Amino acid sequence: MLKQKSQINSQRISERIMELSNIGKHKNGGVTRKALTKEDRLAQLLIIKWMKQAGLHVRIDNYGNVIGRKESIYNDRPAVAIGSHLDTIPNGGFFDGTIGVIGGIEVAQVIHDEGIEISHPLEVIVFSDEEGARFKGALFGSRGMVGKVKKEELYTKDTHGTNRYSALEAFGLQPNFIHHDIRKKGELKVFLEMHIEQGPYLESQNKPVGIVVGLAGPVWLTVEVHGDSGHAGTVPMSLRRDPMAGAAEMILNIETICFGEDTPIVGTVGSIKAKPGVANVIPESVEFTVDIRDIDSDSRTEKIEEIKEMVMKVCNKRGLTTEIKEHLHEDPIDCAEHVIDTMEKAGAKLKLSPPLMISGAAHDAMVMSEITDVGLLFVRCYDGGSHNEHEWAEITDITKGVALLLETTLAYVKNRF
Structure with a gap:
């Protein structure tokens, strides 16, 4: 197993979280980045830059999802995907979704910098409109990716009368061809997501990270x-x-x-x-x-x-x-037992002893379970708070989460499982 401290750059992760938080930031400290807005575009451009630095080839599908991909020595094999989102609710926090995206890029950066040979392609995905704060219907990007977006959803309007179809077109996308971007079962070997807990359990247990076994x-x-x-x-x-x-x-x-x-x-x-x-x-x-x-x-x-x-x-x-x-x-789902087992073994080696827990919040992993096995890990957040300007997670906890994410990812891209 690779040693966490020699690879994961905690300072880089922290600086990127703070840099991203400046996009859509309010004077009171909260952040607003609704889907398919100017702020969303700026955040995507920043993430694309970091993805390219990590050796990923980047594309944007017609749902607005940003996908960075690193090919493997066997490119016909299903990819291992890591993902989360960048959009926020009005006056949201710095960490919700963001740490999963930046953590995924950090995993790709380590693999790139260390020249680690992978047997399965690696993808880092930024899902569009997870929150549903602008248009009715959350988890839009992941639902689109698995073929669960209905045509009428493209014509739901925001409070200013702009419909989603027009907003996608304004992003340079082609909403008439969204069906071309539906992923099929077998394309992904596994989907992994890291997210702040948004609840008080980990703090009550004095644990920096936890492993999710199921989602409401x-x-x-x-x-x-x-x-x-x-x-x-x-x-x-x-x-x-x-x-x-x-x-x-x-x-x-x-x-x-x-x-x-x-x-x-x-x-x-x-x-x-x-x-x-x-x-x-x-x-x-x-x-x-x-x-x-x-x-x-x-x-x-x-x-x-x-x-x-x-x-x-x-x-x-x-x-x-x-x-x-x-x-x-969205139906409740169970995370894959083999992913839970892989995360537990990685957690033990990293001396984290992450507890098993249930997620009351919906996440993109829930939707991705339609086409592949999924795993979700949580990072402790201050006072269990989220979706407001007081949302906070310590960089030491986030780094431990990324370490667990890295080891779990390596187990799949290097074909240990």
Whole structure:
């Protein structure tokens, strides 16, 4: 086994994280890099430069995914892929997704600099629009790569009225030919991802890294509630058909439905929009999002049906109407046992003793499991926080994560497994 300290450049990793964080950075310290924006383009160009320095040949597919590839002595063999994302939510953090991309490039850099002969090609992938912060529908790039993007998704619009099709074209891509970029089973030997935990478990265990054994699957819904608009001062309370009051009741009920279950189901309402959205007007409609996640798909389905029934009951009671739309549906998955075993052995040799854990957050690895075996490792983050300007992971922990990622990658590209 190669020694971590003589190869992985911790200072380079740290400097690259900080340099990338300057793209889309706010005065308060947060970062906004929505998919297919100017900031996203600048981040991609920077990553492409680093990929080339690591000896990777780079291309961008029509979903907007950046793919750096190093050929092997047997180029007809399936590739070992490492990937994550660069896009953020509004006012997000420095590390979410980013450490997986920079860590993957660092692995490629070590292989390149050391002249390590590989028996399988290596790919480092930057997935487009993992967060879904600009257009509805997260995990767009990875879903596209495995053939799960529907044509109508290309015409979803952002808040400024720009649809995804036009945004892809503005990036110099050809959305009419996205089907040419679908990867098939057998093209990849394995897919590996490194990510900050976004939770408190590793910190509570005083462990720098952990190995994920399974991921909870998310379902995203939009609930539209319609009533009668009117003047806030002239319509008596008893005569109102107020969609905001109805939505408020529904949201509280969603919390009750998802609270206190034996399974780790969680339900979140993260966005509410009223139309027309004026202080002295009873809204004519209210739209809110629902994010439901569980590692048990049957339990999740039962709760979603319970939520839908509850929404209808509230509407019937209050004289409202509703429309419920589904934007994302990913099944829970298990990481491959052989990858978990490989990571555990690498962790033991590196004296890390990483614990096994479940991911409540969705990641591109979940989608890539459609076409290949996957592995996911987590890096400890401060106070378990993420998706805000306080998100933080220590470079010493990130470096240990990259060391584990490197050893796991070498086991596959050198055909040890």
